[in-house]
Amino acid sequence: MRRIKEVLRLKHVQGLPERAIARTLGISNGAAHSYLRRAGAAGLNWPLPAGMTDEDLELLLFPAPRPASQSPQRPVPDWGYVDKELRRRNVTRRLLWDEYRATHPDGFGYTWFCTTYEAWKGRARPSMRQTHLGGEKVFVDFAGDTIDVIDPSNGEVQSMKLFVAAMGASNYTYAEACPSEGLADWIRVHINLFAFLGGAPTFVVCDNLKAAVTNPDRHDPGLNRTYAEMASHYGTAILAARPRRPKDKAKVEVAVQVAQRWILARLRNQRFFSLAELNAAIRILAVELNARQMRDFGASRTELFAELDQPKLTKLPDQAYAFARWKRCRVGPDYHIEIDGH
Template structure:
């Protein structure tokens, strides 16, 4: 907006409207519009000159809308009743676009976003200015900080699968030298996150003292300004490399500007217009690009210096030395123990002691081993499986697993301890459908607890003689105490088979029956 005081001062000094239009760049119709109240007030060119303050006072009276834009804004009276509500939203850092949308949808305020923006800028100028204040960071010490983030590169046609997949760039930037590491990935899971860190540390030849990352789940379990809860796998990585994880505040990209800005540069310089035959080829190309292109660019933040040269001269010697042994990647998960004493880890189930049924436990998978923790204590260790169950029967109450533990092999081995007759009986049970006859075999061997091995062996021999080595017959022999006698055993299939259909002798039948 042009300065009316300047316009009126030049006009009173005797300059024509044509001259004013040419020198001030104002249309002559506009000049006539603003000069109309001046002429009506009796002020003439060449008269006693007025000072700037006098002109300003007159302008407020003639054109109040210039002092208060709300005078000419038809929508401002609709916005004004919501002043307190808008202030609350601004205090909560709600954007102007969202404020305009809420006024329109929730309170039927027919005002455009630009009108709301102007109203807020006029009535809450201090609040708006406060939000825009940016405190410059001091210089970062060499080796003290790395900023980390993912950035989307685009879609890639994988020649191996002929499918289009989204490709993301893992980017780590050393805050002092601005030297960066880029690794394209197609997954952003826990394994990828930690693997990228290991590759970045190997690339730099050392570890920065502090890692500033986003609040993504693979790094942070619970965001908090003062006490964030770091993901256990990420915490193990930080402990292994002796560095600190310091997550940025949620939705505060300015907390890590050194990695936010290069994402666009990576996408434009490394990714666009290039073709890659495989993910491995892409990752190798990213290493070369990080060194030969990004590392040798002239950085305005470094006053034209090259990041790679600054890194080699200043930052590389300040990094923490790499650990002597490689980091063993572990995956932590959490689950609830079911009534079958098993906990799900990945797609497999692992048993834990039965007393932990219903509790939520942590599981750590590293290499081929799965460890399950109750607090800080390891309560179960299993060989890793990718499906199915891994069961340790010692995790069950003894009375619940008696049947499962006394397998056919156990029955055969125990029968050998009793004697050859018992061994023959058990072998008969196991000869056909061993699982179906397992209960009977367990029952026969269980008789030794009450009657002893010697009597059980004799009873088995007796049952074999009569041709009915069943559990019922052997038990009947032991109960009757006839394992060493000649009495016929009772209660078994052999007794019925030996006696035939008639259970009484011929002398007990009456042969002198009258004939009808």
């Protein structure tokens, strides 16, 4: 609740200037000025009329705007439908507005259409302002939290990393536990990801971890050769997120947070004695997560994936990628080179 009454009291009773009122109440100078200007325009003075409550004062000076949807002559578009259609290739706002006006000739103009859609998008999904085309991108990263696996032979505990991937258009999510963030595990979870999706997207957007990027340059990042070869094998391309540009990978950061809450939190009291057992439990929860209806979209991740992403994926090659590590070595005096101590 705005502190309008206190602003008026300090002005008319204490005689304080606007800046002093703002400092006293801990509000901005602009807010104090706005309250006094609106009160003057409404003809209010001090003391206020008897019985006027803070709620009455708020409603008088800041009346609620009439929603556009209440106008019987101007039907409002279904913004959820507009948002979903914009993730289809070659669908533009202009096309959707033309279709809207064809159905409602007396509808709103194109500028209002675009401005109001942006406002709706900001309310519906404030951390997902980019529009992703179907089948275009999958975002990948590791979660910060880990989950333990116990070796039944000696009781030794190993913390497993959680790999998370999310499709750009549908938010369809894949999760898998692996022992490390090393290159071999990094490649293996990607191979499993593409098998899970049943195809490969146009781009894979990754963070600047060592297994993916050898030179995290903002303009020209150097990719690990094995990672680049794997991408070529599946007909996709790697896009490394720019350093210190969190919006480049905001999609997967949200997916990681969801996975940690939906998967790791639910498994926190369970004990696992093999990586296979752990991943079997993760797969069950991932299926449940993808089947849940998303409130802002009116559909589940699985439904949106089947409609938007899956038809646009590149067909998988006949054979999965065979892992190979490239290493620059110095030839010894005996014409031999050393690889991993051998």
